[in-house]
Amino acid sequence: LFARCNTLRRQQQLQLNAGLASLVSSLDSGEPCVYAAVQWVKDNSLPYLANSQASAESASEEVIKGMLHRMWIYSHHIYRQELRKKIFDCAKKLNLTGFCLTGKPGVICVEGLQENCEEFWRVIRYPNWKHISCKHVENIEAEGSVDSLRLFRAFEDLQFQAHGDYGLRNDYHMDLGQFLEFLKQHQSGHIFQILLGVEGKVAN
Template structure:
């Protein structure tokens, strides 16, 4: 498509103790030490991601232009960047950039860039999928393939979201059928389905003994229309499922309590077009959230029968989670 012109973000991002890294095309002042091929630490990569997200937020302050769709992952990333001993984030930061471009004979068309930043970004490329209601499947595949090629050739190892956005703004319209009429643009935009995300969080705690915490877990889940279960004792296991925003609110409340250790062991996200009540209910593996005790034993009665936990998970179609928690296959 002839869309390989060099675009550069031209921004400078601070790293750690006063070090900076310049994006491709930016001119570095004499006091700046260019990192070149020096391998970045995980902490530096996390800091660069946060700096770039802050830049996007300041440049595109309205939600219809830029929106982080996974606030939980962003909170985990910030916590990791600020604490060297913190757990590695359990999920990628995901966000949407919406770009308006002119299409011949069809006024203005909006392209949506669904973006995810892998933990090692910008050492590795971001994951970007460009969509529009006016693109056929083959056109969308072609567009996304060319965008990836452009990023590989011009942006590897550098923050590149602004470059990717500019590429979409400049070239995406050329992938749409030239005969498209303005009336079809209006029709396609009107029928574009709303997308809702269903989330399931698998939370691990060193232990869950405190009665008030156990009550909070059940009460908050009920308040937020979340289902799942809580297994108290040592270790503690909590699963919640429901709308993504409600799961994030639940996790935000729970992690603020005092814990010896608590983290998200696994996360599942499913995009639902329409997001009606029936679709959400169909995704649930649990009908409500309840506390589950499996033959408590031990000196304080605080150890559960993990074999029974495995069979419970197996009945719910979640047996593979057992190995993620405990590192061994259940039986």
């Protein structure tokens, strides 16, 4: 004999049938068992059903937690097209959002799963990018998907107006006032001092 119920979870169903098997084995040989088995199930199924419902409610209340990882990377400069292509291709492949600020200084922010951020950091440094450092790391616990905690919707290409008449030569300095304003718009104004070592002030 085997009892089956669609509302029972697998573990509760196994326990119910173990009890039923114990009843059947206790009956005398040749004694009709169907009526006794049906009656036993009627009398004993409620606790199993209650346990199954409690387990289902507990599972529905359990929230899967994730971790958003955000890395703030500083470089003396970022100019070369092949390097910029490598940065953007890698961020896209690893489903990372953030930005790359081209010029002098160069700044990269990536956010996503920790293993993807760490892989990005490994790839872009190889084989010989020396003037680069990870200045700050943030880990933020999320209930459910980490996407709700991202500060950036995509991986952006930042190129602010350069100071003076540098044009696009390899010594042009980005307008850091515009960069600070960008950070503040993305709830990250405090990062300016961490990256550059000076307190940021937006020009009036």
